[in-house]
Amino acid sequence: MTTKKAVKRPGWVSFVGSGPGDPDLLTVRAVDLIRSADVVVTEIPGHEALVRSLLTDDAGIDLVDGSFGEDGTPLTTAARAKVVVREAKAGRRVVRLVAGDPFVNASGPEEAQAVVKAGIGFEVVPGVSSATAVPAYAGIPVTSKDHREFGVVSAVDPKVDWKANAHHDTLVVLNAGDRLDVVSRELIDAGRAPETPVAVTHAGTTTGQETLVSTLAEVVRDAKAARIASPVVTVVGEVVDLRSTLSWFETKPLFGWRVLVPRTKEQAGSLSARLRGFGAVPEEVPTISVEPPRNPQQMDKAIRGLVEGRYEWIAFTSVNAVKAVREKFEDYGLDARAFSGLKIAAVGDKTAEAIAAWGLVADLVPSGEQSARGLLEDWPPYDDVLDPINRVFLPRADIATENLVAGLVDLGWEVDDVTAYRTVRAAPPAAPVREAIKTGKFDAVVFTSSSTVRNLVGIAGKPHTSTIIAVIGPATAKTAEEHGLRVDVLAPNPSVEELVDALADFGSARRAELLEAGLPVTRPSEKRATTRRKATS
Structure with a gap:
């Protein structure tokens, strides 16, 4: 009797675009493939956190750093392609996560050719390209009714023909960063006017986004003064002037606010999602643990x-x-x-x-x-x-009150x-979080119950006086005041949605006040207030 030799299942490679940075810009297909992969080969530092945020159980998925080799040296495109081929030859479903779009100013085509040469099947899942997404998030359309065509170049490409690209109505320059001087000089030498508007956007589509508007002649000096760091996307052209009326992302009411949410990740889901919708960066800190009676x-x-x-x-x-x-x-x-x-x-x-x-x-x-x-x-x-x-x-x-029992x-x-269950105080958060709470590094904290107030103060201390305090209802407000906190925002009705909306209204009013006074728009953590604002509803 002879036994049949097991047939090795062939591997498969999916080149998946991760988009420009905002995880909400991932395609549905991208999310499905990441969750069903055997191994994900990443490209940039932010990819690991992105993948883990999508997984409820990542035990069956391996993460391979595709930016550095085992010896700590940066991987070339050819070396990274070997990693992808090796994993696929082992019969695994490989997701090669590529920043932006796999086939737009990326190494996707070269790696895909290596996969084909190895006899391995592959697919491409396009991602939102930073060439269009970052300008859009900065409030800059790359085309308009008066400027109908645009070009995209990479500043680090030694073969860029600046003279040929200078004629575009709009030119999007990727990877300019430390080469802004080259970009501005080459375009001016190619005939572009020194007063041509330029926008430089750092960390585009994320809540760390910053946009500097200047001109070709002044952009190097202005970027240095503003300390604009890489990565950046640079837009050159008259469309930059539209930012003054079309800026929508950086003007969100809570843009860039670091907001403390004293709830577990499971409890904070909808609350944190709503905060992110207003541009905030929520950070969940559990204050209670639910245990059996x-x-x-x-x-x-x-x-x-x-x-x-x-x-x-x-x-x-x-x-x-x-x-x-x-x-x-x-x-x-x-x-x-x-x-x-x-x-x-x-x-x-x-x-x-x-x-x-x-x-x-x-x-x-x-x-x-x-x-x-x-x-x-x-x-x-x-x-x-x-x-x-x-x-x-x-x-x-x-710990429930007796009012309901007495009323019934x-x-x-x-x-x-x-x-039915016990609520016990959670362990104190990490030292950096406790320090941030006490020193005003958080812009706001949202309290959804009296117990979250008591427990946060108990495990981490009182929030700094510059931190905006938002509470879900009168009982929570009373507890906050009893602990020496002055309430800035009170939800009109006791729901987490209305609590976040009320905080956003506060942020909008604060922004309007600063602009009306001719002051730069800063976050609460950037200005130490000596007195707390009056409560609003």
Whole structure:
């Protein structure tokens, strides 16, 4: 009897453009390929963080640094191509992550040829090119109705024909950086007017973006004075003048603000995403850790009572409470059908969404304030004719207040107040973060509950007086003031979306005040205020 020899699965290479820097500019196809890859060969330092941000579990994906070899020396295009071919020959799905677009001023074509020569299949996933994206983020269109054509060159290409490129209405110069003097001199010598507008953008499409506007004759001096560092994208042409009216990214209300979010990454998802939408750089610092109750028997008894029909209502006062009950259901092999005949209350929209994700619909969500008080305002009194059972199951945190229980009792209900989870203070953040909090390196901090105030101050100290304090509601504001913090921003309604929107409104008003006074637009961390601003809503 003979055994068949295993056939080695051929590898595959995907040349994927990572875009100019903003991770939100990745294509859907790029994200899918990165998540399904066996190995990702990176190109620039920011690629590792980009890949890890896309993975929920990166245990099965290897990251290979394609910028440096094992001896620490920079890899040439040919050497990097050998790395890609080696990984693919091992039968692996390789993503070669290329800055910008793989086939626009990149080494993609040369590496792809090496892959073809090795008999390996490949594909190209275009990325947003920095040649067009960075000017767009700087508020500069590369064409307009009066300037209809543009060219793209690389300043480090020794074969650039500056005389031939000088005639373009708009010229986008990549990799100018330390060669701005060469660019300006060559274009002026080729006949371009010394007063031609020039824009130099550093770290384009990221929240570190800076744009300098000058002229061909003055750009070298101005860039040196402003300390504009590489990487930069340079635009030469009359279209630069449109930036004064079309700048949209660097004028976002929270652009470049470093905002402290005292929540875990899981909790801070929508809040951080909304902050990024306004141009901020959110930094999550966990202040609490959610743990099981010390006495799980109480929760076990309540779940059995729920299944046996002991309750008329179950009231969820947080997403964590929904999660705790759901985990208990899974332990018992139960599903949402056990809620049949049970009325469900949710303290707010987010909690109702967590319930809906379980396949359930909340019967009661506050019509006004989304809080325990708002829930009580809408809660019906017990009616011994209409309500067959007079008991409410209330799974919640160990530190929850007693107001809801007392209010339900006043309405005639009996309440099983059950500790479903404990919130304990998290470990202190790293020393650099604690130092940044105390010395005003954060521009703002957003508090979403009283416990986040108490715990942040407890593990890291009070934020500096220059830091803008934004809170989700009156109770959180009171706690902040009790800890010596003066509240600048109060959300009109207790939701994280309205909290971020209120902070953005504050940022817009602050920016307008600075511009009206003829002052440069600075972040709060760049100017140490001696007194805190008055609260706004």
